[in-house]
Amino acid sequence: MxxxxxxxxxxxxxxxxxxxxxxxxxxxxxxxxxxxxxxxxxxxxxxxxxxxxxxxxxxxxxxxxxxxxxxxxxxxxxxxxxxxxxxxxxxxxxxxxxxxxxxxxxxxxxxxxxxxxxxxxxxxxxxxxxxxxxxxxxxxGDSTPAKDLSEREKQVLSLLARGNTYDQIASKLGISYKTVANASSLMRDKLRVKNLAGLIRFAISNQMDS
Missing domain, CATH: 3.40.50.2300 (Response regulator)
Structure with missing residues (x-):
């Protein structure tokens, strides 16, 4: 069977x-x-x-x-x-x-x-x-380095790569939804990506979801 x-x-x-x-x-x-x-x-x-x-x-x-x-x-x-x-x-x-x-x-x-x-x-x-x-x-092997990200931004990015929503990230990190949204916006500027999907692709390619 x-x-x-x-x-x-x-x-x-x-x-x-x-x-x-x-x-x-x-x-x-x-x-x-x-x-x-x-x-x-x-x-x-x-x-x-x-x-x-x-x-x-x-x-x-x-x-x-x-x-x-x-x-x-x-x-x-x-x-x-x-x-x-x-x-x-x-x-x-x-x-x-x-x-x-x-x-x-x-x-x-x-x-x-x-x-x-x-x-x-x-x-x-x-x-x-x-x-x-x-x-x-x-x-x-030419992924963009994440050296310009703060520790908080790296935490948010890692959780995004694992499939968490903004609400879930806010709850897990003990911060507000607005803080998560602002961190994501700043990361898009720093990493020169256009949207959330771009952030997730960056995190996955740099194995930040492990």
Missing amino acids: TSALVVDDHPIVYQGCRRILQDMGVDTVLDAGSVVAGYRSFLRRKPDMVIADLTFSGDDLGGLALIRRIRTTNVNARVVVFSMHNDPTVVARALECGALGYVLKDAPPSELMAACERALAGEPHLNHKLALQVALLRSR
């Missing part, structure tokens, strides 16, 4: 994944709509494979934390990321967190099926274009 867990907060994605998995012969397809529910289901049901998104409502890139926790619990866990994020920095971080495969949501169903089949066999999967982009990213 083969089982799989799909962690995604969009029911239509789950339905599509379930059809693909059933066509592959997977006997049991479980679903979870959040990082917390996904991790609990993984602990309780012990599926043979997990298909997980990276972004959840109110929890940017929280899927990275999920992958890390799953792999910490079971080093042999097989996780395939199914995400809209095609940024090689995000792809590289997902692989570093322990994902065995990475498939973009605009890819044909056959690619997700191939990734799942390889994952069940314990083999990695990454299409050629993404693999090349990740390889080039790692070979450059």
Whole structure:
């Protein structure tokens, strides 16, 4: 009996994944709509494979934390990321967190099926274009230094990279929402990035979410 867990907060994605998995012969397809529910289901049901998104409502890139926790619990866990994020920095971080495969949501169903089949066999999967982009990213090693950031800004940036919202960061650091928002704005200026996604990409590429 083969089982799989799909962690995604969009029911239509789950339905599509379930059809693909059933066509592959997977006997049991479980679903979870959040990082917390996904991790609990993984602990309780012990599926043979997990298909997980990276972004959840109110929890940017929280899927990275999920992958890390799953792999910490079971080093042999097989996780395939199914995400809209095609940024090689995000792809590289997902692989570093322990994902065995990475498939973009605009890819044909056959690619997700191939990734799942390889994952069940314990083999990695990454299409050629993404693999090349990740390889080039790692070979450059030219990330912008964070030396101009204050310790508080580094704390905020680290928590952002782990998928925390402004409210969650304010609570964890014992500061106001406005302080977190101001820190993020100052960091965007210092690091010359345009938006929150740019800050998160910077943090991930500099491994500030570890």
